[in-house]
Amino acid sequence: MTTSPSARGARRRHRDDTALALLFIAPASIGLLVFLIWPMITGIYYSFTEYTTLTPPTWVGLQNYREMLADSVFWNALVVTVLYVVINIGVQTIVALVIAVLMQRLTQSTILRSLVLTPYLVSNVVAAIVFLWILDTQLGIANIALGWFGIGPIQFWSNEAWVIPTIALVNVWRHMGYTALLIFAGLQSIPSHLYEAARTDGATEVQMFRRITMPLLRPILALVLIMTIIGSFQVFDTVSVTTQGGPADASRVLQMYIYQNAFAEYEFGYASALSVALLLILLVITFTQYRLSRAGESDLD
Incomplete structure (x- = not known):
């Protein structure tokens, strides 16, 4: 059974709409990743370290959380x-x-x-x-x-x-x-x-x-x-x-x-x-x- 030209055109338009939608949400997605997701992951990692501006992060496990509870x-x-x-x-x-x-x-x-x-x-x-x-x-x-x-x-x-x-x-x-x-x-x-x-x-x-x-x-x-x-x-x-x-x-x-x-x-x-x-x-x-x-x-x- 052959596919009618109208059906092929509909599928083509659908693929085009998806690409366009991804293009529009790309800036917001990049901003979300760079300014929210990545800083949050980094902050969670730093919470398990001893870190100042003068020394690199040193893994201390739950020490910061034990200190916080006390x-x-x-x-x-x-x-x-x-x-x-x-x-x-x-x-x-x-x-x-x-x-x-x-x-x-x-x-x-x-x-x-x-x-x-x-x-x-x-x-x-x-x-x-x-x-x-x-x-x-x-x-x-x-x-x-x-x-x-x-x-x-x-x-x-x-x-x-x-x-x-x-x-x-x-x-x-x-x-x-x-x-x-x-x-x-x-x-x-x-x-x-x-x-x-x-x-x-x-x-x-x-x-x-x-x-x-x-x-x-x-x-x-x-x-x-x-x-x-x-x-x-x-x-x-x-x-x-x-x-x-x-x-x-x-x-x-x-x-x-x-x-x-x-x-x-x-x-x-x-x-x-x-x-x-x-x-x-x-x-x-x-x-x-x-x-x-x-x-x-x-x-x-």
Whole structure:
């Protein structure tokens, strides 16, 4: 049986499309290999070595990990990081959810969405410098305003009890607009006829939020939480600009501790072990949260 010209042409076009697709993904694949996969493999190898800039890597096995488990500074940095994540994610998620629901229920203005996203366009370093001035103990406008009400001055950056909440809320201000737009995109996927039917049955806005919005928003909200938690565990620039880990290690987050070991003490092997530990922590948290939140399932099905 002979093959028709149209069938041969279809197969030829399919082969051409595959080659074109590989050509388009090649730059991204090369970037992924060079800037992510290879550094990760190299970092894992270095975590089993004693390595400084002055000597070649020397294999020491699990010595760095045993040292890490006995390192009180590491455990303090982990506790500080978890505290930061809890405050940052808790406040950011609630505020972003409220903003997203208000945008969906009251107005869907493009201008308003642009304004909400504006803080995210400011770099972390710039935001940290601005809030460093605003919250300064002596000259900051925030403490001047609090003084009008007989409060303060509050040592936002130099008090052990205030420093992590302050850093967390600065980053809430910067990221809440972006998180709100992600949640807003999820709200757009909820069919409007569900709200109309509930409204016809006499449901209030609060009841519709609890029984329609939250259950159907769960997959998107779970993915947003996974993304924001991963980003929060990697906080560094705000701490580096404002406190350098002080006072008395009260804001020395895990990324700051890794940086100090690598570029201040030149202990690249130990810093690599700390980085691998952070990677494992994030993998466990992501997998657990994904399974518990059933992020891959939707109640619309």
